[in-house]
Amino acid sequence: MREQAETRDAVWERRTELPLFYASLVFLAGYAVRVLAGDAHSLWRDVASVLVLVTWLCFIVDFLVRLVLSRQRPRRFIRLHWLDALVVLLPTLRPLRMVKVHDAIQAKHDRPRxxxxxxxxxxxxxxxxxxxxxxxxxxxxxxxxxxxxxxxxxxxxxxxxxxxxxxxxxxxxxxxxxxxxxxxxxxxxxxxxxxxxxxxxxxxxxxxxxxxxxxxxxxxxxxxxxxxx
The missing domain is CATH 1.10.287.70 (Helix Hairpins)
Known part of the structure; x- marks a missing residue:
């Protein structure tokens, strides 16, 4: 029913919206450690770098999967989803998708919009x-x-x-x-x-x-x- 009425890329986006939001918080935390903890032990900075890299790869994989599922030409997909493309380049802009994140949280807890x-x-x-x-x-x-x-x-x-x-x-x-x-x-x-x-x-x-x-x-x-x- 609900998933049958949605396109495959829309289903993927709905299911990954919250996990990717949490991943963006991890990215931000790792970036903050890299910037603010300059005098910290190198182990912490290395861990933060790994977190930043892994979460960034998650954003890239998500964008590529949605591109494939949409069956659109890359240029058209990027034109229609320019904000998502911008987020892939600059993951710190992920908060701009807060509207969809908020709606996803409301839907997860069965709360009215x-x-x-x-x-x-x-x-x-x-x-x-x-x-x-x-x-x-x-x-x-x-x-x-x-x-x-x-x-x-x-x-x-x-x-x-x-x-x-x-x-x-x-x-x-x-x-x-x-x-x-x-x-x-x-x-x-x-x-x-x-x-x-x-x-x-x-x-x-x-x-x-x-x-x-x-x-x-x-x-x-x-x-x-x-x-x-």
């Missing part, structure tokens, strides 16, 4: 946290070796990412390397999108609430509900 506004806010919030952490790791990784960079610690990178995602931009801590600025541009782009999604959804929700309250408001003659006429 949430409304549009809670889903958008949940997606934007989780995506901002994970993307912000990934961006801070990336900026710190490429900036810490540059003597002219104001980013000397991981917390400097976190502060820079917070300014970028919220579009505040104090300018006191900014990347100076080409790769660091490229990461910042990506965060600016996604930050504007996430901020716009949250702001628009919250505004629409407020309008809906006020409209509902207006429809349930007091009678036109000004008397309070239940008062004697």
């Amino acid at each position: 949430r409304g549009l506004y809670p889903r958008v806010i949940t997606y934007a919030g989780l995506s901002s946290v994970l993307l912000g952490f990934s961006g801070a790791l990336g900026i710190y990784h490429v900036e810490r070796q540059n003597p002219s960079s104001p980013i000397h610690t991981f917390w400097d990178a976190v502060w820079c990412v917070c300014q970028t995602l919220t579009t505040v931009g104090y300018g006191d801590v900014t990347p100076v390397t080409a790769r660091g600025r490229l990461i910042a541009v990506g965060l600016m782009t996604f930050g504007l999108g996430l901020l716009g999604a949250v702001t628009g959804s919250f505004s629409a929700w407020l309008i809906q609430v006020f409209r509902r309250e207006g429809e349930e408001g007091p009678p036109e003659n000004g008397s309070s509900p239940g008062a004697p006429q």
Whole structure:
């Protein structure tokens, strides 16, 4: 029934969405160890490197399997699934698939699908946290070796990412390397999108609430509900 109504690549995607999300967290943890634990024992850094490599291979295998199951030309498949192709190249962008992950978790626990506004806010919030952490790791990784960079610690990178995602931009801590600025541009782009999604959804929700309250408001003659006429 349900699987018969779905295409094979859709069934594969549904079944692997949660495992690959957990794999992305493992990837992020391994990458964090590689970046932040520079003085740690070489064994820990080697283990982290293996975790990063294995999870990255999982993303590549998943993309290739979906390509084969879809029976589409590679160029067309990549055009229709450009975000998935981008995630294969940059696994730290996996949080951008948070909408499908959230729906997969809801379906796994047989929970009804949430409304549009809670889903958008949940997606934007989780995506901002994970993307912000990934961006801070990336900026710190490429900036810490540059003597002219104001980013000397991981917390400097976190502060820079917070300014970028919220579009505040104090300018006191900014990347100076080409790769660091490229990461910042990506965060600016996604930050504007996430901020716009949250702001628009919250505004629409407020309008809906006020409209509902207006429809349930007091009678036109000004008397309070239940008062004697």
